[in-house]
Amino acid sequence: MQAKNPPPMLEKIIRLEHTHRILFTREVFAPRNNTIRDLLRLEQPHKIPRVLVFVDEAVASANRDLIDDIMAYGQVHAETFTMADDPIVIPGGEPCKNDFRLVECCWDAINEAALDRHSYVFVIGGGASLDLVCFAASTAHRGIRHVRFPTTTLSQGDGGVGVKNGVNYFGKKNWVGSFSVPFAVVNDFVFLESLPTRERRNGIIEAIKVALIRDRAFFEQVEGMADDLASLKQEALEKVVQRSAELHVEHIATGGDPFELGSARPLDFGHWAAHKLEQISKFSVPHGEAVAIGMAVDLVYSRMQGILDAETCERVLRLIERIGFATYSPHLMDTGRTGEPAILEGLEEFREHLGGELTVTLVPKIGEKIEVHEMNRVKILNALVDLKQRQAEA
Numbered sequence: 001m002q003a004k005n006p007p008p009m010l011e012k013i014i015r016l017e018h019t020h021r022i023l024f025t026r027e028v029f030a031p032r033n034n035t036i037r038d039l040l041r042l043e044q045p046h047k048i049p050r051v052l053v054f055v056d057e058a059v060a061s062a063n064r065d066l067i068d069d070i071m072a073y074g075q076v077h078a079e080t081f082t083m084a085d086d087p088i089v090i091p092g093g094e095p096c097k098n099d100f101r102l103v104e105c106c107w108d109a110i111n112e113a114a115l116d117r118h119s120y121v122f123v124i125g126g127g128a129s130l131d132l133v134c135f136a137a138s139t140a141h142r143g144i145r146h147v148r149f150p151t152t153t154l155s156q157g158d159g160g161v162g163v164k165n166g167v168n169y170f171g172k173k174n175w176v177g178s179f180s181v182p183f184a185v186v187n188d189f190v191f192l193e194s195l196p197t198r199e200r201r202n203g204i205i206e207a208i209k210v211a212l213i214r215d216r217a218f219f220e221q222v223e224g225m226a227d228d229l230a231s232l233k234q235e236a237l238e239k240v241v242q243r244s245a246e247l248h249v250e251h252i253a254t255g256g257d258p259f260e261l262g263s264a265r266p267l268d269f270g271h272w273a274a275h276k277l278e279q280i281s282k283f284s285v286p287h288g289e290a291v292a293i294g295m296a297v298d299l300v301y302s303r304m305q306g307i308l309d310a311e312t313c314e315r316v317l318r319l320i321e322r323i324g325f326a327t328y329s330p331h332l333m334d335t336g337r338t339g340e341p342a343i344l345e346g347l348e349e350f351r352e353h354l355g356g357e358l359t360v361t362l363v364p365k366i367g368e369k370i371e372v373h374e375m376n377r378v379k380i381l382n383a384l385v386d387l388k389q390r391q392a393e394a
Contacts, residue, residue: 018163018181018258019181020163020181020182020185020249020252020253021039021182021183021184021185022161022184022185022187022245022246022249023035023039023184023185023186023187024187024189024242025186025187025188025189026188026189026190027188027190028149028186028188028190029066029069029070029072029073030069030073031072031073031076031077035186036073036077036080036081036147036186037077037080039147039183039184039186040080040081040120041080047118048079048080048081048082049081049082049118049119049120050081050082050083050084050113050114050115050116050119050120051074051081051082051083051084051119051120051121051122052083052084052085052088052109052110052113052115052119052120052121052122053070053083053087053088053121053122053123053124054087054088054089054090054106054109054121054122054123054124054125054129054133055067055070055087055088055089055090055123055124055125056089056090056091056092056123056124056125056126056129056151057089057090057091057092058092058093058125058126059092059124059125059126059151059191060089062194062195063191063194066124067086067087067089070083070087071083071086071087081120084113084114084115084119085109085112085113088109090102090105090106090125090129090132090133091129092125092126092128092129093126093128093129094128094168094278094283094286094287095128095283096128096129096132097128097131097132097166097167097168097173097174098167098168100167100169100176102132102167103132103135103136103167106132106133106136106137106140107136107139107140110136110137110140110144111140115140115141115144116141116144117141117142117143117144117145118145119144119145120144120145120146120147120183121133121134121136121137121144121145121146121147122146122147122149123137123146123147123148123149124149124151125149125150125151125155126150126151126152126154126155126199127150127152127154127155127158127159127160127287130148130150130155130159130160130165131159131164131165131166131167131174131177132167133146134146134148134165134180134182135165135166135167135176135177135178137165137180138165138178138180139178143180145182145183146180146182146183147182147183147184147185147186148160148161148182148184148185148186149185149186149188149191150185150187150191151188151191151192151195152191152192152195152199152202152203153192153195153199153200153201153202153203153204153237153241154199154202154203154206154287154288155203156187156189156191156192156203156241156245157203157206157207157240157241157242157244157245157248158203158206158210158244158245158248158267159206159287160185160187161185161187161245161248161249161252162248162252163179163180163181163182163252163258163259164177164178164179165177165178165179165180166178171279172279172349173275173278173279179258179259181258185245187241187242187245189234189238189241192234192237192238192241193234197232198286198289200232200237201232201288201323201324201325202286202287202288202289203237203240203241203244203288204222204229204237204240204288204323205288205289205291205292205295205320205323205325206244206248206288206291207222207240207241207243207244208222208295208316208319208320208323209267209269209270209291209295210244210247210248210251210267211244211247211366211367212269212295212316212363212366212367212369213266213267213269213361213363213367213368213369214247214250214251214266214367214369215243215247215367216365216366216367217367218243218247219366219367221239221243222240222319223319225239225240226319226322226323229323230322230323230324248267251266251267252267265359265361266361266369266371268361269295269298269361269362269363269369270291270292270294270295270296270297270298271291271294271350272294272346272347272350272360273290273293273294273297273298273332273343273346274287274290274291274293274294274295275290275294275346275349275350276342276343276345276346276349276350277290277293277294277329277331277332277343277346278290280331280334280336280342280343281329281331285329285331288325289325289326289329290329292320292325292326292327293325293326293327293328293329293332293387295316295320296317296320296327296328296387297332297343297380297383297384297387298360298362298363299313299316299317299363300313300317300383300386300387301362301375301376301379301380301383302362302363302364304379304382304383304386305376305379307362307363307364307370308362308363308364308365312365312366315366316363316366317390321394326391327387327390327391328384328387328388328390328391331343332384332387332388333384333388340377340381341381341384343380343384344377344380344381347360347375347377357373358373358374358375359371359372359373360372360373360375
């Protein structure tokens with residue numbers, strides 16, 4: 001009997017819909033605050049879900065009553081959810097993403113708590129601890145619903161409202177990770193009040209970044225609040241963080257590539273240099289400050305390339321500096337493997353991270369963006385020299 005020809009290729013389109021929820025509140029774990037209760041009722045579960053809470057140790061230390069408040073909230077709202085265990089305190093900050101054993105610790109805790117795919121993982125902390133725990137949650141049982149409670153200006157306005165999770169590996173930032181839309185992100189502005197000065201300031205730079213690429217009116221609003229932001233006044237911070245979160249989520253939801261299957265990543269403006277600067281400084285330059293410097297590099301480079309006019313370049317650099325950020329770090333001149341400044345290695349690592357063609361977002365005008373697929377290495381070095389001189393003259 002003659003064998004039949006194999007069937008032609010089968011091809012079906014699979015469409016998935018995700019709901020990305022961002023909530024803004026104050027004192028989320030006060031018994032009278034129904035934000036969490038109402039959120040968990042959205043699913044109309046057939047059984048009361050179990051919740052396991054992870055807390056960044058720095059947040060727990062700065063908010064002494066937080067653990068007790070979480071437990072008390074669980075008791076008051078026991079008809080809505082069950083606490084699977086006492087809150088688990090974990091290390092935070094960028095170093096926590098360098099230790100893969102902490103991912104395994106999170107998996108152990110999830111396993112011991114007998115969570116299933118109808119359970120929830122809550123994580124309260126800065127961007128690094130959110131990345132760590134949400135990566136563990138998104139890979140346990142092929143994905144457990146997680147709710148993020150960002151506690152820094154940086155995570156509330158940017159990283160914490162995204163859909164990316166990951167940890168560092170091979171000495172590279174976010175080399176191991178996943179895309180997973182959180183069940184919700186809850187921004188409790190009260191957490192910002194207990195932050196150290198440096199961390200309160202850091203998130204403002206991501207607001208300036210997203211304003212530069214998407215919203216000129218917001219950029220001008222930030223300019224108008226510059227003195228209050230430099231003084232880190234709470235009302236100004238909350239306004240900027242909330243609008244930054246809105247713009248980041250709007251881009252993720254409507255930009256056409258939420259899981260970054262392509263190579264264009266406008267939200268990473270200034271980040272190719274920033275990620276490398278964090279790495280070569282051994283993270284002594286934290287993410288927000290590295291982004292400020294990375295943006296400065298790309299702004300001056302754009303001016304030198306004729307992409308951005310000198311007046312606008314100076315206007316943006318002055319705003320960054322006025323709010324309290326440096327636009328240069330001596331680590332930019334650290335020597336790399338090739339004998340050139342190590343920062344240039346960040347271009348190839350960024351291309352590799354993108355998964356193909358190098359695509360760097362630059363700003364030709366405030367509120368607009370373009371993508372370029374190559375960078376002039378000589379002019380990058382000239383930009384570094386320019387910024388070094390700028391710092392010396394300040």
